[in-house]
Amino acid sequence: MSRNDYRTISRRGLLKAMSAGAGMAALAACAPAPTTTSGNESVAGPASEPVTLLLWSSYTGRNGEAEQALVDKFNEEMGDRDLQVDYQVQGNYEETAQKVTAALQAQDAPDVALLSDVWWFKFYLNQTLAPLNDLLESQNVDVTDYHDPLIEEGLRQGVYWWIPFARSTPLFYYNKELFDAAGLPDRGPETWDEFNQWAPDLVSADGDEPEVAAFVHPDSASYIAWLFQGVAWQFGGAYSNPDFTMRMTEDNTVDAGRFYHDTVHAYGWARPSKSIGEDFLNGFSASMMASTGSMGGLRQNAEFEFGTAFLPEQDYFGCCTGGAGLSILNTTDAEKLPLAMDYIAYVSNPENTVFWSKSTGYMPVRKSAATSAEMTSYYEEFPQFKTAVDQLELTRPQDSARVWVPNGDQIIGKGLERVTVLGEDAATVFADVNDTLIAEAAPVLETLAIVEG
Amino acid sequence: MVGTTTRRANTRVSSAERKEWLLFALLVGPNLFLFSVFTYWPLLYNGYLSMVRWDFLGPKVWVGLDNFTHLFTQGDFSFVLWNTFVFTVSAVGLICGLGLAVALLLNRSLLWRDGVRAVVFSPVMLSGAAMGIVWLFILDPRYGLLDILLNYVGLESPNWFLDTRWAMAGVIVVHVWKNLGYAVVIILAGLQAIPRELYEAALVDGAGAWGRFRAVTLPGLSPIFFFLFITTMLASFQSFDIIHVMTEGGPVNATTTLIYNLYDEAFKATRAGRAAVSAVVLFLGMFAITLVQMRFSERRVHYA
Incomplete structure (x- = not known):
């Protein structure tokens, strides 16, 4: 074998190895791109040049149109100040949070981001949010006018980090026509026991398959863990305590899980659904628990009259808050911070809160908005929304296991899918979920100790 | 000198x-x-x-092999591996098998043959996400097209995406439908490259249709199938869009494959370390398969 032979093999080998490795690696090496190290470029120019605030948000459809209208109105009014908001929709809550994470890595983050109830804490924990107390004060924002349970959720150790904007609660929706046809009263059930008596009358069967279910359970991706949280409370249970003590295996929590199981697998009046909203709108379900934020779309699209009611009680009343708020990323230039707060204050001021709530069904986050003349007249025109606002006073913040444990919502949600879809026993499933939550909470507790002392 | x-x-x-x-x-x-x-x-x-704990924002914490240990001893990772195996083997088998059948059919003199070929190939060019949404409507158990067709013959549509027994079948059907045209085009090209003389010689030797297929067509297509096995297997390993749009890996974890688990861990749970373990396993699996296929091809594939 000559040297040339070796050389030929060497080149071919190299090329072969490159192409084989490239094919494999391109598929498998899905690591995030290496962090860039370039500095944070100042977007803000000299005082005379227009300043652009970058806003990342999540809404599409009717809600997106309403948010776009708010941005347009802000830009029009701020034209004199040469301040413009660049509004960019990044996908749903999860996708927006993912993109904010990537943008922070690339040091190219937005100035203001809409972060959901389960995501803002991660950014807080990693110290990527700007503290808002001084900005709230300097921009004369009346913090006391925000509903207490809502504003206090974004408060850590006396500092505000997350301002309520598109806040919601679960609400009981029912199809009035189907309720009437079943001879039921025009109201939601007061208790789950009462609904258990009503529900068989709401089910209409077509062959072996029920054509209309009395109630539908969403999947984990559609936040079953958010909706079930109130049910756990109604049974006297909970996911966890604020100090991250997990409570999934408590009898009351398991009882709530078994109730969910039985609605599908014993009573047969509920079924899992990939889209509870579509099922409800198409008359395949006589009722559902869903976000108040769905109300705008339902009102626009429902071809039947629907009613709203407080969530049913069991041993207690239980209803959590949810939805999303606005935060300022701490990568924002110092001179833009007050302007970013101006935007947040503007879209959550009483007047715009009324517009936003009427357009979408999200809660009026300001007390003065909820009691304003315009909103009062809206309650008369659309009493279903009044129910949601009345219920707001009875809500309480969510359990740490869902909102502060990374992926807690999906860990619990996947467990609930095992109960509703696979029919597994809640005690077994919740024991697994409890163990997972404890393990996943450990790093959070470590970081929290560092951040908050 | x-x-x-x-x-x-x-x-x-x-x-x-x-x-x-x-x-x-x-x-x-x-x-x-x-x-x-x-x-x-x-x-x-x-x-x-794969050896750190990292949420993409905070500091990376070295954990050695903990991520591997966790995935292989806890949770549903073995189920994810099984799903990946089922999805890949079914998809590759169906794409190659059906591809051969359709290609043999379209290799004959048929009316509107070119038009039919174009129709068969067209799903390859469509977006997987858009296709997934359309198929969600087709497979809907209450108002889907398939349910209507099944009702004509007295059958009920399965609840494709809420029944763990059917969900994987649903995404495989759509994945196969999307990629079938690709296999058909490749096999057709292979069929047309087989010299006519070989068929004529086989005919003279008294070979029947099955004999000609077994002795001429299949050996003649072996390099094509080798190529198809590799490319469709890689495509199946990477299939993400259809699963994401149609099932998001559910119900429970019934359609969570390695690549979807990687996405789940990285972008929903923000656990870069465990996502990287999925990527390592995916890499090693594909590398091993490629090595086996390369060795096989050296011995068994006939290039005309």
Whole structure:
């Protein structure tokens, strides 16, 4: 074998190895791109040049149109100040949070981001949010006018980090026509026991398959863990305590899980659904628990009259808050911070809160908005929304296991899918979920100790 | 004198070699640079990430093999591996098997043959996400097209995406439908490359249709099938869009494959380390399959 032979093999080998490795690696090496190290470029120019605030948000459809209208109105009014908001929709809550994470890595983050109830804490924990107390004060924002349970959720150790904007609660929706046809009263059930008596009358069967279910359970991706949280409370249970003590295996929590199981697998009046909203709108379900934020779309699209009611009680009343708020990323230039707060204050001021709530069904986050003349007249025109606002006073913040444990919502949600879809026993499933939550909470507790002392 | 001549010759060889190597480096260099930056470096970095705990924002914490231990001893990772196996084997088998059947059909003289070929190939060009949404409507158990058709023959549609027994079948059907045209086109090209004379000779030897298929068509298609096995397997390993749109890996984890688990861990749970473990397993699995296939091809594939 000559040297040339070796050389030929060497080149071919190299090329072969490159192409084989490239094919494999391109598929498998899905690591995030290496962090860039370039500095944070100042977007803000000299005082005379227009300043652009970058806003990342999540809404599409009717809600997106309403948010776009708010941005347009802000830009029009701020034209004199040469301040413009660049509004960019990044996908749903999860996708927006993912993109904010990537943008922070690339040091190219937005100035203001809409972060959901389960995501803002991660950014807080990693110290990527700007503290808002001084900005709230300097921009004369009346913090006391925000509903207490809502504003206090974004408060850590006396500092505000997350301002309520598109806040919601679960609400009981029912199809009035189907309720009437079943001879039921025009109201939601007061208790789950009462609904258990009503529900068989709401089910209409077509062959072996029920054509209309009395109630539908969403999947984990559609936040079953958010909706079930109130049910756990109604049974006297909970996911966890604020100090991250997990409570999934408590009898009351398991009882709530078994109730969910039985609605599908014993009573047969509920079924899992990939889209509870579509099922409800198409008359395949006589009722559902869903976000108040769905109300705008339902009102626009429902071809039947629907009613709203407080969530049913069991041993207690239980209803959590949810939805999303606005935060300022701490990568924002110092001179833009007050302007970013101006935007947040503007879209959550009483007047715009009324517009936003009427357009979408999200809660009026300001007390003065909820009691304003315009909103009062809206309650008369659309009493279903009044129910949601009345219920707001009875809500309480969510359990740490869902909102502060990374992926807690999906860990619990996947467990609930095992109960509703696979029919597994809640005690077994919740024991697994409890163990997972404890393990996943450990790093959070470590970081929290560092951040908050 | 002899020594001087040899030295000059060596110098010439060496100079020629140098030029050749320089040309080689010039040709390969840009690609090597790009592969290094965009492929090999991420591969190595991924290996490093598989040994840290990191949420993409905070500091990386070295945990050694904990991520591997966790995935292989807890949770549903074995189920994810099984799903990946089922999805890949079913998809590759169906795409190649149905592809061969359709290609044989379209290789005959048929009315509107070119139009039918175009129709069969068209799903390849469509977006997987858009296709997933359309198929969600088709497979809807209450108002889907398939349910209507099944009702005509007295059957009920399964609840494709809320029944763990059917969900995987649902995404495989759509994946196969999307990729079938690709296999058909490749196999058709292979069929047309088989010399007519071989069929004529087989006919003269008294071979029937099955005999001709077994003795001429299949051996003639072996390099094509080797190529198809590799490409469709890689495509199946990477299939993400259809699963994401149609099931998001559910119900429970019934359609969570390795690539979807990677996405779940990385972008929903923000656990870079465990996502990297999925990537490592995916890489090793595909590498092993490629090695086996390359060895197989050296022995068993016949190039005409």
